[in-house]
Amino acid sequence: MVKFIVRRSIGLLPLLLGVVVISFLLMRAAPGGPQAALSGIKSLTQEDRDAWVKQWCLQPVDASDPVYVQMGKMMIEFGGWLGVLNCNNTGAQAFVSDSGNLNVLPTFLGGGDNGIIHGDLGSSIKAGRPVTEVISERIPATLILTSTALVLWVGVAILLGTYAAVHRYSLFDQAVTFFAYVFYSLPTFWLGLMLIFFFGVALGLVPTGGIITTRDWPPFNTPQYWEAFGQDPLGAVSDIGRHLILPVATLVAVNIAADSRFVRASMLESLGQDYVRTAKAKGLPGRTVIGKHAFRNAMLPVVTNVALELPFLFSGAIVTETIFTWPGMGRLFIDSVGARDYFVLMGLLLVTSVFILLANLLADVLYAVIDPRIRYD
Amino acid sequence: MTAPAPATAADDPVASEALLDVRDLRTYFKVMDGVVRAVDGVSFSVAPGETLGIVGESGCGKSVTALSIMRLHDTPPTWTPTDANAERIPEDVRTLLGDAPPSRVMFEGRDLLALSEDEMRQVRGNDIAMIFQEPMTSLNPVFTVGEQITEAVMLHTKASKKDALDKAVDSLRAVGINNPERRVKQYPHEMSGGMRQRVMIAMALSCDPKLLIADEPTTALDVTIQAQILELIREIQDRTGAALMLITHDLGVVAETVHDVVVMYAGRVVETGTVDDVLLTPKHPYTEGLLTSIPSRGMRGQRLNVIKGTVPNPFNMPTGCNFAPRCPYVFGPCTDHDPRIEDADPADVACWQYTPAPGSAIPPRAHLRRSSEVSA
């Protein structure tokens, strides 16, 4: 099993590399590039700008350069961003760090301290702080939202789908099917808006945005907040909980709709298999036949499906966080796109892609746990 | 042993000794395009320790018969008329049933069709065990072979997990699997087809059933493995004294494995008898057709004999005898009257050649009645 995990992880490395390259290319290909963004920020002094250019190996952009020169410049910037190159030096010395070793090496071994290899994702042009800081303070909010949503989504979909499959054509099944169709077709953000209006404004039952009630609590994820949290953990959790209701509902509605049908279909297929007939012929009670024999096989495609849909959970988080002004990575993303905050964008792309790759790995492992045929692949 | 039973058990001394006594079994499927009469009045019985073969081509209802005995069909859309469900039978099914008597499946004196689901579950796997055609797909791929066998054992015998595992290992050994201790922890996909079928047999026998129903157990296997499995089934049947009901379309399999045979066509029994009688001197034209269609060495260079035509459309059965459109001996009464084996005299073939049809005098082959029933 360990070998399986290791092998699968190694298989993901090319994907990781690809993601890194794509992130870089996308940002650089945008008109203007970091140079334009840098010059747009009045608060930076020329000294700061020069330091940045050096730090990131930013090359002067000149549209009249022949193609290969432009490509060469891009490669240099890529090298700087990765942390392979050290642009305090020039020429071949660029591969060498300030302390004299290969820049690529980890910092504690004498390598450089720039670039993503060394954990330096750059600085937010807008906030003036390291990207790692800016992103990591947004992670908890997004994590709260997406993990709650994930649990609800998968749990409810499995429950609904299994019950509908077992009681096929019953009123419950037909109702679930109908609602699944309707909800599956709704644009998520519109659903969010309608929910805000109906439950938030008209009925006033739930808060209409944010993660905490700003009157009662310090801003989320600040040291003051955690202090207040420690003094009243139940209150804090319930406050967050109330704010979670609408965003999570919005985030999962479409997914539950789609997946409950998928679970139902998978369960029906499993129930039609020969081994279910054998189980019945052995005299096993219905609960065991369905809950043990059919269910486990039915979950195989469901696991794959959930893994494939995980990226959409993150995309959905962007939508939801925007509408509900949730202080997470999705909101950060939108703000950064608007502000052309390149390093933040690249960092976000990397972080979420890594999350997704890990999630895929987890799905593979889960799959192998459920299906013994895969284990010795 | 295989003659259809009369209406009540009181009249029939033979039936009360039978292990399994199927009477007037009808199983109709109500589907979108109409009603399919999959099994249309089938009766036979199996005595303890006896072997019975049910023969017929695909679609004749032999598998459905077995599944109906085990009550493995869902109702609806499947309907088997019993006393209990008479009111719930849909209109169109009821029309086709007409005044047919309710079906009964007597097992050790109890009507299986009248049992509750819980009671039936105790019969399944325990008193009657069934093995299926496709060993590849009939075993659950995500559980070990041992888990699947011990599951049945623990359910029916209240054995502990350890005892059940021992029983599982013993069962595997009894079906000729080497190294059963190792095999018991393996998954189905790690075994060959023949071995999987052995596992199925082991699983079926693990609770010492009194009747084993085998539905085309060797059809999906190679010829050489077929022979091994059949021999295994025979040997086990000898050893444990269980009765065997073997369903197949392969006459060769029947010839080697069972003592009595029932021939089915289009949901009905058309001929019964011992294997020797039926296979050596077939009386029903269908049985005759089946036997002559088997190619033999002496036929080199000649055309193969076929039974012309195809199995009738289940939604549109012919009037009169079901086999008439294809029968080389078809004559007068065949297209007007439907021969039923229960009404037949002699009571082992459903054909107007042997039994006088209503309105006609002496059937053309009355002289071929079996010797024990020839009247003066």
Add this chain to the structure above:
Amino acid sequence: MSSIPADDPGLTSPAPGSADYEVALQSLNQWQLAWRRFKRHRLALVGAIIFAGMLFLAIFGPIIWPYDPLALRRDLPGPQGFSPLEMPPMGSDGGGRAVWVLVANGARLSMIIGITTMLIAVTIGITVGGLAGFFGGRTDTILMRFVDLMLTIPFLFIILVAARFFGGGELIPLILIFGLLSWPGLARLVRALFLSLREQEFVQAARAVGVGSLRIAFRHILPNAVGPIIVSATLLVANAIILEAFVSYLNFGLKAQDISWGNALAKSQQTIAVGNWWWPFFPGMAIALTVIAINFIGDGLRDALDPRSKE
């Protein structure tokens, strides 16, 4: 199968149950069967009607109810504009412009974006997926690695960035961006279809007769794969419409002077707090209805085109 006896005088109408009855049943080709099945699917028909209605709006909407962005009213009762009671049938936006006009005009661009995106994505997807699935081996590995990569990166991320940086608010760049980023899912599906169909016996039979590779791919395999592809294509239209709506809602999409359903929703969130629910509701409802209609049609198509479908 059926051997006609030598003394058969001629073909009379076969009796039911007779051997020749089966042959005489009318045989429909694949497409006629599919159409029959589609017609039986009531929801699909409802979907088709609704979609036709939206198409009507798309074509004739701006002509019959022209939109004038400058038609601001001065007699507004408040920041929430006119309610549907005051200005039937759908009330107004914050500036007094009728929401119905927004809906009728937005149909055109939304539908154009949906359909053309689908066309682009389908073309690329079939090509890439077909090549990968049909030739297998190296081609497959390389192409699929690329597809995997595209599927790993969060879709909305890339779309938003690309739309903001390269879109410029114009229709054609937006369509290109959407189309060029929506095809990987379809490619994967097509690849799977081709891979499995390639192993089927009818392909081996064609090869045995000497049919060349490309011809096999187009004339033999593709027609069999068409069913699931068509279904996916309909879903792509739906997704593209929703996607455009969100992108425009964030103001990364079409410029404000153009009207699409997404655009129409763009500024409506502010007025929710002051009680205007009709401005976001109706355009969004139009999107939802269109998408529901497309989903129904897709479901009907799936049942109709799948020869194994039981219902």
